[in-house]
Amino acid sequence: MNDSAIGIFDSGMGGLTVMRALAERLPGERFLYLGDTARLPYGSKSADTVKRYALQAAQALVARQVKLLVVACNTASVSLPALQEALGPLPAIGVIEPGARAALAVSPGGPIAVIATEGTVKGGAYVRAIEAHGQAPVVQQACPLFVAMAEEGLVDGPIVEAVAHRYLDPLMATLPRPRALVLGCTHFPVLRSVIGRVAGEDVALVDSAATTAQAVARLLAERGLARGAGPHEPHRFLATDAPDRFARVGEIFLGRAIDPGSVEPIDLQ
Amino acid sequence: MNDSAIGIFDSGMGGLTVMRALAERLPGERFLYLGDTARLPYGSKSADTVKRYALQAAQALVARQVKLLVVACNTASVSLPALQEALGPLPAIGVIEPGARAALAVSPGGPIAVIATEGTVKGGAYVRAIEAHGQAPVVQQACPLFVAMAEEGLVDGPIVEAVAHRYLDPLMATLPRPRALVLGCTHFPVLRSVIGRVAGEDVALVDSAATTAQAVARLLAERGLARGAGPHEPHRFLATDAPDRFARVGEIFLGRAIDPGSVEPIDLQ
Numbered sequence: 001m002n003d004s005a006i007g008i009f010d011s012g013m014g015g016l017t018v019m020r021a022l023a024e025r026l027p028g029e030r031f032l033y034l035g036d037t038a039r040l041p042y043g044s045k046s047a048d049t050v051k052r053y054a055l056q057a058a059q060a061l062v063a064r065q066v067k068l069l070v071v072a073c074n075t076a077s078v079s080l081p082a083l084q085e086a087l088g089p090l091p092a093i094g095v096i097e098p099g100a101r102a103a104l105a106v107s108p109g110g111p112i113a114v115i116a117t118e119g120t121v122k123g124g125a126y127v128r129a130i131e132a133h134g135q136a137p138v139v140q141q142a143c144p145l146f147v148a149m150a151e152e153g154l155v156d157g158p159i160v161e162a163v164a165h166r167y168l169d170p171l172m173a174t175l176p177r178p179r180a181l182v183l184g185c186t187h188f189p190v191l192r193s194v195i196g197r198v199a200g201e202d203v204a205l206v207d208s209a210a211t212t213a214q215a216v217a218r219l220l221a222e223r224g225l226a227r228g229a230g231p232h233e234p235h236r237f238l239a240t241d242a243p244d245r246f247a248r249v250g251e252i253f254l255g256r257a258i259d260p261g262s263v264e265p266i267d268l269q
Numbered sequence: 270m271n272d273s274a275i276g277i278f279d280s281g282m283g284g285l286t287v288m289r290a291l292a293e294r295l296p297g298e299r300f301l302y303l304g305d306t307a308r309l310p311y312g313s314k315s316a317d318t319v320k321r322y323a324l325q326a327a328q329a330l331v332a333r334q335v336k337l338l339v340v341a342c343n344t345a346s347v348s349l350p351a352l353q354e355a356l357g358p359l360p361a362i363g364v365i366e367p368g369a370r371a372a373l374a375v376s377p378g379g380p381i382a383v384i385a386t387e388g389t390v391k392g393g394a395y396v397r398a399i400e401a402h403g404q405a406p407v408v409q410q411a412c413p414l415f416v417a418m419a420e421e422g423l424v425d426g427p428i429v430e431a432v433a434h435r436y437l438d439p440l441m442a443t444l445p446r447p448r449a450l451v452l453g454c455t456h457f458p459v460l461r462s463v464i465g466r467v468a469g470e471d472v473a474l475v476d477s478a479a480t481t482a483q484a485v486a487r488l489l490a491e492r493g494l495a496r497g498a499g500p501h502e503p504h505r506f507l508a509t510d511a512p513d514r515f516a517r518v519g520e521i522f523l524g525r526a527i528d529p530g531s532v533e534p535i536d537l538q
Contacts, residue, residue, distance in 0.1 A: 038318050039308050044420075046511045049307050118514075148417035151313075159431045166428065242315045245387075269538065 002227045005032040005236070006216070007066030009057045012040035013246060014150070014186035015072030016253035018095060021213035022070070023235070026220070030232040034061055035250075036268065038241035041147060042075040043117025043185070050119065051079040056268040058083050060238070062090060067225050070216060071095065074184050074208070075119040091219055098215040099182050099208035100129035103136075106204045107180035110136025113171050113203075115195075116184030118142040126184055139178065141171045143185070150187040153252050156194055164191070164198040172199055182206040190252060237263040271496045274301040274505070275485070276335030278326045281309035282515060283419070283455035284341030285522035287364060290482040291339070292504070295489070299501040303330055304519075305537065307510035310416060311344040312386025312454070319388065320348040325537040327352050329507070331359060336494050339485060340364065343453050343477070344388040360488055367484040368451050368477035369398035372405075375473045376449035379405025382440050382472075384464075385453030387411040395453055408447060410440045412454070419456040422521050425463055433460075433467040441468055451475040459521060506532040 006026075008019050012035050019033055034057050036042075042050045054076040058069055069092040071077050077094030084092050103112045114126045121142040130138050145163050154160060172178060181203050183189055189207050196205050220226040239246040243263035250258045275295075277288050281304050288302055303326050305311075311319045323345040327338055338361040340346050346363030353361050372381045383395045390411040399407050414432050423429060441447060450472050452458055458476050465474050489495040508515040512532035519527045 038314060040313075044309075044511070044514065045307060049510045144421055145414070145417050145423070148414050152413055154414070159428065159435065162428045162431065241318045242313070245313065 001067055002225055004065050004067040005030045006068050006070060007061035007064070008033045008070045008072045009054070009061060009076070010073040010186060011036050011042035011076065013037070013250045013253050014147070016250050017186050017189040018070065018072035018209045018212055020253070020255050021209040022216060025213040025217050028227045028229045028232065030227070031235045032061065032064060032066055032238070033235065034238040034266070035240070035246055037239045037246055041117065042073060043119040043144065043147065045119060047078060047123060050076055051082055053268070054079040054083055055086055058087060060266060060268060062087060068093070068216070068219065070212065072186055072212070074116055074125070074186065075123070078123045078125045091223060093212065093215055093219060095186065095208040095212045096125045096129050098211035099184065099206055100126055101133055102211040103180045103182050103206045104130060104134040106206065107136065107178070108134060110138065111174055111176065111178045112136045112138050112180045112182060113174065113178035114138055114140045114182040114184045115143045115146070115167065115171070115188065116140065117147065118144060120184055126182060139171060139174045141167050143167045146191055147185065147187045150190050150252065151249055155190050160191060160194045161198065164194050168195070168198050172203070178203065180204050180206055183208060187253070234262060238266040239263050240266055240268050270336055271494055273334050273336040274299045275337050275339060276330035276333070277302045277339045277341045278323070278330060278345070279342040279455060280305050280311035280345065282306070282519045282522050283416070285519050286455050286458040287339065287341035287478045287481055289522070289524050290478040291485060294482040294486055297496045297498045297501065299496070300504045301330060301333060301335055301507070302504065303507040303535070304509070304515055306508045306515055310386065311342060312388040312413065312416065314388060316347060316392060319345055320351055322537070323348040323352055324355055327356060329535060329537060331356060337362070337485070337488065339481065341455055341481070343385055343394070343455065344392070347392045347394045360492060362481065362484055362488060364455065364477040364481045365394045365398050367480035368453065368475055369395055370402055371480040372449045372451050372475045373399060373403040375475060376405065376447070377403060379407065380443055380445060380447045381405045381407050381449045381451065382443065382447035383407055383409045383451040383453045384412045384415070384436065384440070384457065385409065386416065387413060389453055395451060408440060408443045410436050412436045415460055416454065416456045419459050419521065420518055424459050429460060429463045430467065433463050437464070437467050441472070447472065449473050449475055452477060456522070503531060507535040508532050509535055509537050
């Protein structure tokens, strides 16, 4: 069981930023990543549709005997309670809860600023998670152009800077000034240098990829599921569409080349 | 039969620019628009997946007794031959063929510049359609950020201008200089003032929404399917996800308000 892979699921390739943080934190573990590229993005879709897609993806990973499921997608993390019910005893972890806790640790009284997709903002998952653990007011901003720019590999320069000002200036003008800014979409860590510069040096960026990796490490240890050190099979990828594009664009998010031969097409219909 | 609606299908809301042109050109006609908002965008998906989705959408419109099908999506227009086969005698028209003919009329010897989604560019549908009717070389550029900006209603100003320079400057530097620029994605007409300014005054913009409306008018007349003047039932909309967002964002593309009550959810699975 401990030799089984950790399953990671995202609507597309953004969740590879979470896999990157996981692989750095847990070098002994093997990962099986599923990107629902045929139906991405989830961020502009309704909660019911996202829940249905997330369940199909989780079931596909369970069928491949993963030992733990990471929902590496903020939008789909909203479906975590429904997923957990369907999955039974398999432990599952999302990106919202670790991000919310980390933001509260940085700025206990808030306000906490959250940038995310339209779906995550409207769903209010960060607001609820932060309320569940503390007393900080939350201000939010949907940043759909960040997603498109990240997927194009446009992660720095004057265009990104101008778009960042468009989204962040009104958000950071909140009074009192937020001291924590949650990167509430897995695409955003690749834009973090511009986001950090535009938000201001006094603002702590909360990267849910890193905080999720910590949470996964803790969970593996608690449940006795961690794999010992030593070589393991290569990581594998499943994509519901265009495995070649997955390998090419995925590299931006994973931070290293993806062998197209390691990406297998899968049909979730 | 002539009183039946004209069915229009797109991956999302961009096809509403085609509906807008159609409604202006054919004020006596009633339209039934289907946006596959649960699975948009098609532009980054593989041809097989797009064909499967397009067939499901076309069948849903046929089941609602439309008299003609307009595939108001460049990416899905590639599937037109397969659709036509599945639809039998029902006439179907896409946006690529009219756009290709119009570009050749403007610039018979080329070169013709085409901007589109990644899927349309890779599929090479404009290249083939232009080759089928003339002898003009074609240069292409995928412009995914234009789609994201249009959906956000960000259609003018310095950010749009900077992105337009990023995409268009290398394309228009082609020698000899292109005199025709095809807006090969239904989202792009809402950005046409910036695109026209950046491309240059000597470049003719070919808006496939307008050319498709002409082609539909001709086809209706040829087949004796045109409806006479006079009041008709209101236009209706079907959306596979988030009808409220459809009504809100759709307004940008249709150029007039959409009553949320006229948007019906539909499941194409």
